[in-house]
Amino acid sequence: MKFTIFNIREETFGIDITRVIEILRVQKIFTIPGLPEFLSGVMSVRGAVIPVMDLRLRFGTKPAGRKERIILVRYDREKIGFLVDEIKEILVLNPDEIRPSPSIFKGFKTEYLSGIGKKDERIVLILNIDNLLTSEEKIWLQEAKELLEGKSAGTGQTAE
């Protein structure tokens, strides 16, 4: 299996590459009032409105500040962008290099993790991105997105 490897602070995380659409530079993010802090807002990627979630705030750390990237992934038939510190590489992990996650790991809730990859001396936390949002938060995001799509459609027409 191939994974997109990125860093949050000193930790290394991986996302299954089949879920990844693209890696983007940080661009203008429209904040939406009333959302929890880790939902940064939405951005426009080639005309599509895509919600952005700050994984660092989601995991209770702060941005390292050196570099920032956005990973665009497929999420529930939608697309969502994850703000992370630095994207390192594409890593191939064999099935025997992936272990199930232990019950408690550094204070993360285990439903975020689908396993732990170990290659040579490196530890990669493999994220289960489907469990990153609670259903309530999904509804919030959906509502915010619809609200904004309506708005942007209106402004888009006037602009054209």
Place this chain on the structure above:
Amino acid sequence: MHEGGNAYEVVFDILPAVHGTQDRERVQCGGCAMSFRKSITASFIATVFLALLIVQAIGTAAFMIYMRSTFMDELESRIRYSVSIMAGMGSFSVINYDDTQIDHVIDGVARDQDVTSIHIHDARGKVVREKIKADDADVAAINPFLYRKSLKIVAPVNSDGMKIGEVAVHFSPKTINARISHSLFMIILYQGIVFLFLALGMAYFFARKIKEPVSRINQAIEKITAGDLTVAVPDPGDNEIGSIAKGVTFLEQRLSLMISKIHDTAANVSMAIRQVEHTYGIVGEGIATQTNAVKDIIRSISSANKAQAEVSESIEKLLHFSTENVTSLLEMKATAEEMATHTQRLFRATEDSYSVVLQMSQTSKAISASSGQALSAVEDTSASVEEVAVSVREVEDHAGESSKLAGTVRDITSGVGMMSVVNAIEGIDAISMEVKKSADIIQRLGARSVDIEKVLSVIRDVTEQTNLLSLNAAILAAQAGEYGKSFSVVADEIRALSERTASSTHEIGGIVKTIQKDIKDTVYSIDEARLKVDEGGGVVVKVGEALRDILNASIQSSDMTMAIERATAEQTVGLKQITSAVEEIRKVMNSVAKSTKEQENALSYLLEGVGEVKEVAELSTRGAGEQAEGTRIISRNIELANERIQQINANIANQKKLNTEIVAAMENVNAIGAATVNDTEEVSHSLKTLFLEIENLRQEMEIFKIK
């Protein structure tokens, strides 16, 4: 070139493979069109037939076995019945040997088609009656349902409870066999016809519903594999083949999307590489300019060195001349001192002569007593005057020599000395100008390295973008699966290159920082050098002043010597007057004897002349003293000048050391510049390779037609 070569080979390895699979597929398709045996229709029909055949065979076999056993039971009961009749009849014929009745029965039984032979034995086994229709040979046939053996039924012939013989009937189930054969033939014929129709129906169905749409999809796939992604895949409806067609359409769209993305990415990368190459060109130019500037600096420093050497030479000459000056001055001093002693002597002699004249005057009153004595005294005086004249001539000679020496000093000081000083000043000005030029060039160099830093930040941006592109390309390649493998190799190469570029950029940044530090050091050194040069210039100006002082002093001294000369000339005139006076005295002395009065007058005149002589001698003494003073001043000034010249020499040596340091720093800058050029060339080379690869990739991608 080697790293790039791999990717190149990989690309070329893969493409023939792709073409190969296309060819193979085409061959297979041709095969399925030609050989019906391999098609699904054939195998399906064959399977159905096999199943039907097995079921029918089992059914037929069961039916046949059932039918045969039924027929057999029937036949056996019939034969048994006939045998029992014959056995019942037989007792009579066995006992009575009356055969007429039994023959009738036997004939009747023998009329049965299945009966082959009938035997009637008595108790001893003797044949009583016998009728054989055919041999009891076993039937030889392939049909598994036929009876192959002839059968035998035996019944005892009893009379009054005693067995008196037996009846044996041999029979073969010929009629059963015939009927079984017939029904088997009919069943097989019927089923054959049914199978034939069924097969035709199924073949038609398959041809209509499966083969035709599949071949249309195949044609579309062939076009897609040949690279035409604009083909519309036919839609045969909402069934299994329809889902395959949708799948193919989806794959085609994905492939075309991916290829267009790869195209875009390749174009982006190629543009980025062009940009990087362009910026590298600028860096190279900047470094070339820098190298030229450094060369200029080194050239100007070496010319400064040359000028310094000239200055040093002039100063050496100056030093030499001033040493000569010192010797001349020492000589002059000695001469002046000698002159002073002579003048002193002259003075003393004058005083002596004065006292003599006084004595003469005093004794003039006694002259009348001793005129001969007086005459001799006058002669003494004449001799003394002669002596004085000689001394004065000596003084004159020495004064002339001294004047000549003073002139030489003046000439040296005003000519060679001033020229040397002027040369030194000019040389130092040239050095100062060159140093200033160097400082300017180095300042420009500093500005250039700031430019390089700007370029580096652009490269850093481009590198980052290339890295992002390579990651995205790797994602695309991974998602494209088998098709993306070749591209994933290229993506890895791009990523490796972007990392290499990043590290090179980092190194170049470090190098540029070092260059900037070196430039700062150089500017500092040059400022110091300029300070030293200014100091040297000041010292040279001071030397010039000192030399002017010397000149003034020697002019003064020369004036004084001239005054001495003049005085001595005057003295000579005086002495001549004295001589003539003495001559007159002698004349007077000759007539002294005649007139004492006359003598007295002459004596007073003489006294007057001697006083004049005394005055001249005093003037000469004062002049000699002044000359000695002037010489002392000159020698002091020359010593000062010597000291200053040595200081200049030390400064110049110092400056030489600084220049060497500057040249070393400049060479360092040059070496670093060359290293940068090397790095840049290496990176540029890698970029060119990458560009070639990307161009290759783009050419490969050109095969695909996209909407």
